[in-house]
Amino acid sequence: MGGVEGVASYLESIEEGKEVNAFLDLNPRALEEARLAEGKLAGLAIAVKSNISVKGLRAACASFTLENYVAGYDATVVERIRKEGGVVVGMTNMDEFACGSSGETSAFGPTQNPAAPGRIPGGSSSGSAAAVAASLCDAALGSDTGGSIRNPASHCGIVGIKPTYGLVPRYGLIDLAMSLDQIGPMARDVHTAALLLEVIAGPNPKECTTLKVEPPEYSRLLSRKIDGCRIGYAREFEEFTDPRITSVIKKSLDRLERMGAEVVPVTLPNLGKGLSTYYLTVFVEFFSATRKFDGRRYGRKIEEVCGREVLRRILLGRYISQKEYSGKYYKKALQFRSLIKRELLGALEGVDVIAGPTVPKLPHRLGESMDPMAMYGYDVLTVPTNLAGIPAGVIKAGEVDGIPVGLQVQGEPLGEQKILNVLYALEDGGC
Amino acid sequence: METIIGFEIHEQLATRTKLYCDSPTNYRDVPPNTNVCEVCTGMPGAKPHPVNQEAIDAVVEIALMLGCEIVKGPIYIQRKHYDYPDLPSGYQRTSLPIGRNGNLNGINIWEVHLEEDPGKYDPTSGKVDYNRSGVPLVEIVTAPDLRSPEEARNFLRELIKILHYTGKARAEGGTMRTDTNISLEGGARVEIKNINSVKGAYKALKFEIARQKSLRKRGAAVRRETRAFLEAQMITKTMRLKEEAEDYRYIPDPDIPPLLITPEKIAEIKAAMPETPGMKERRFVAQYGVKPEDAKVLASELELANAFEEVAKEVDPQFAATWVRDELKRVLVYNDKSFAESGIGTGQVVDLLRMIQAGEITPKTGKKILEILVAKPQPVERIVEEMGLGKIKADDIIEKACEEAVAENPQAVADYLGGKGEALNYVVGQVMRKTRGRADAKTVLEMLKKKVQG
Incomplete structure (x- = not known):
């Protein structure tokens, strides 16, 4: 479909699909913008996570802190989407300030999982994943700090890409942890995800951390030919993963082998150490990032109105960044981070990509209580990617009891094309 | 009882744009909150642009002028967290040292680094003006090598002279902000903040020494604390005790990769760098044969030194040195003006000295003309005619x-x-x-x- 009718029909679906609770704000000018749209994404309906600035729309980060905050400027990725004719249909629900892996920490209620009713959609890009899965848009933008694109993509059975750190501008993305955050595309098919990625990727001269690399046209270069492709698989994945998930993942690997790829064992002995490294980093950087929400400019002081998970992270960040602990925690985390990076890059040297599960457990039922450590455990397989700054993509590998399970494919820095091609091959449904 | 004084001096850098964005820095000339953008007001999602190269180069140059070695490895920009209305993001970005181990007139310079200025908060109205937010600052930290308020004052004057020489610091008044540490031998160290001028520093130190001495006389101990200087009253007042000292929770800013100053860059800056006043003094002695004490006065102000060199091309350098140093400088000091502020052209000085040398006017007349020139710069010929000095001239000469x-x-x-x-x-x-x-x-x-x- 696409174009004005496409956008109009999505707007209708969004209205009808309100119970999914995927959107927090809608763009009243979407139809008008669709009429004028020209370019690679002309008329494509794009949903945007509520932590990415879209001028005139609320970037609430699903928090009472920013409940009434309307962004005054477009994030660089949004500028690029608009330039190519993409139409922002609305702002999606998420875990509050991207703190969560279930979509439940939103101040405005949890998002439903359209692919597994009654279950969490995953998070933190819960609304974006659900909107894509429920066909409320063509594609969505998520952000991924420790798995926030890949985790809900896996639970909702869609495609999600976490790009190489620095490939996509972060300008306009409200921070969780600046050294890990990346914006990325979420879509129902690999081609759309590749197309959206090539539009948003590329250096931003007004930012210090984008790479000076012009991205290729991923969508045009997509290829299902993966014979000879070496795919690494680490036994360590299985230590953390539900065996039913492992079995779905292995079937995908078998399919890839039948298509001509070679599955090669790799070792990641420090895989489990990623979590603590990750969370120490997130606490400290998130504490720093939230100092601006002091109640002077955006109405509410974050500590006074935020949910428990956000408050926990701020307080832990405040605690471990104290002068007397700085050497003990944050700097140690930075050291461990280099270790994990070395390990992953080392493992990638002998292979083209590393493939494995995305989330070690199936999504729990909405409302089921969970202690924080168990919740953090959801991220054990996705955080190393961010710590290493490398790219990864997720595609539905199969189902366990009707619940989608996503295969995660990680690659070397700027290895997005290889990852996309592996996902593309699997998408074909052959073999 | 020995007095021990050290300084932390902040001076705005004369860059066109702010440190992390394109907003202009001429905040004094525009209405409040107009030189702002999402970066310098810390809007959610905004990220710092790459660090202003002009500002980095300026700090390197200032550090070199102060005899510092430039740090070779990566220099991290840190976030210094504190809660105050003038800080839009709740932290100030400040670099680790760029220059280290310098020396100015025997006073050791511990370090020189780059910072951003916060906005301006008016507690009375409760309003904040972010025009200043993000303007680059150089911070210079001295060793506690100063021993008296007088020495401290001379040091600050000398430092300002150097900053002025580079042309990289903002010359407008009131932009120099210093914190000072002061202790009497064996006593606790007191930090004084909110000092905005050389005179203020002198007064604050005078007051503080008297305060600490009188405490001791009464047998009371000096507390380790931070005090604020109240300029209007010329006194200092307790801000916070040591136990209340803030923890800034420094972290390297994840949005900004560390700076790296290459040897090539240092060489490039060195090549284009102006002479330090000290170098200029030595050169004047060697090149023009002027007396060392004359050279010192001549080099005290960059414009004056430049004027001298211009004049020395036209008239005998030693004659010029004597006149510029003794007479011109005397009249300038009397009128409380720098040579630059006086607006006198070098051509006017040349004309005047030529007339004196040619005997067309007497030295006494020459001095009188200088006074008029400093009050109101104009062609020397015109002064001679209008003031009837020509008559004197005629009689003398005839x-x-x-x-x-x-x-x-x-x-x-x-x-x-x-x-x-x-x-x-x-x-x-x-x-x-x-x-x-x-x-x-x-x-x-x-x-x-x-x-x-x-």
Whole structure:
């Protein structure tokens, strides 16, 4: 479909699909913008996570802190989407300030999982994943700090890409942890995800951390030919993963082998150490990032109105960044981070990509209580990617009891094309 | 009892744009909150642009001028967290040292680094102006090497001179902010904040020494604390005790990769760098043969030093040095002006010195003209005419010419005295030649008559 009718029909679906609770704000000018749209994404309906600035729309980060905050400027990725004719249909629900892996920490209620009713959609890009899965848009933008694109993509059975750190501008993305955050595309098919990625990727001269690399046209270069492709698989994945998930993942690997790829064992002995490294980093950087929400400019002081998970992270960040602990925690985390990076890059040297599960457990039922450590455990397989700054993509590998399970494919820095091609091959449904 | 004083000096850098965005820095000239963007107001999602290269180069140059070594490895920009209305993000970005181990006139410089200025908060109205937010600052930290308020004052003056020499710091008044640490031998260290001028620093130190001495006299201990200087009252007042000291929870800013200053860059800056005042002094002595004490005064102000060099091209350098140092500087000091502020052109100084050297005006007249020039710069010729100084000039010169002519023509004079009246006309002719015809022949004749008749 696409174009004005496409956008109009999505707007209708969004209205009808309100119970999914995927959107927090809608763009009243979407139809008008669709009429004028020209370019690679002309008329494509794009949903945007509520932590990415879209001028005139609320970037609430699903928090009472920013409940009434309307962004005054477009994030660089949004500028690029608009330039190519993409139409922002609305702002999606998420875990509050991207703190969560279930979509439940939103101040405005949890998002439903359209692919597994009654279950969490995953998070933190819960609304974006659900909107894509429920066909409320063509594609969505998520952000991924420790798995926030890949985790809900896996639970909702869609495609999600976490790009190489620095490939996509972060300008306009409200921070969780600046050294890990990346914006990325979420879509129902690999081609759309590749197309959206090539539009948003590329250096931003007004930012210090984008790479000076012009991205290729991923969508045009997509290829299902993966014979000879070496795919690494680490036994360590299985230590953390539900065996039913492992079995779905292995079937995908078998399919890839039948298509001509070679599955090669790799070792990641420090895989489990990623979590603590990750969370120490997130606490400290998130504490720093939230100092601006002091109640002077955006109405509410974050500590006074935020949910428990956000408050926990701020307080832990405040605690471990104290002068007397700085050497003990944050700097140690930075050291461990280099270790994990070395390990992953080392493992990638002998292979083209590393493939494995995305989330070690199936999504729990909405409302089921969970202690924080168990919740953090959801991220054990996705955080190393961010710590290493490398790219990864997720595609539905199969189902366990009707619940989608996503295969995660990680690659070397700027290895997005290889990852996309592996996902593309699997998408074909052959073999 | 020895007094131990150290400084942390902040000076705004004269860059066109702010440190992490394109907003202009001329915040004094525009209405509040107009030189702002999402970066310098810390809007959610905004990220710092790459660090302003002009600002980095300026800090490197200032550090080099202060004799610092430039840090070779990566230099991290840190976030210093504190909660205050003027800080839009709740933290200030401040670099680790860029220069280290410098020295200025025997005072050790511990480090020089780059910072951003916060906005301006007015507690009375509760309003914040973010125009200043993000303007680059250089911070210079000295060792506690100063021993008296007088020494401290001289040091600050010298430092300002250097900053001014580079042209990289903002010259407008009130932009120099210093914190000072002061202790009396064996006593606790007190930090004084909110000092905005050299005079303020001097007064604050004077007050603080008296306060600490009187505490001791009464047998009370000086507390380790931070005090604020209240400029209007010229006193210091407790801000917070040591136990209340803030923890800034420094972290390297994840949005900004560390700076790396390459040896090539340092060489490039060194090559284009102005001489330090000290280097200039030594060169003046060597190149122009001026006296060391004259050279020091000449080099005290960049514009004055430049003017001297211009003048020295046209007139004898030693003569120029004496005049610029003794007379011009005296009048400038008397009028509380720098040479740059006076608006005097080097051409005017050259004209004046030439006239003095040629004897067209007397040194005394020259001094008078200098005073007029400093009050109101204008062509020297015009002053001479308008002020009737030309009359003095004429009389002086004619008289001198007459004396010379009489001395040179004894025969003609003898003939005249012997009764040959027309013999004196020859001498008049000689005077006219000497004065290039500008003297009045009748006046000359009268003068000559008086002279020979004694």
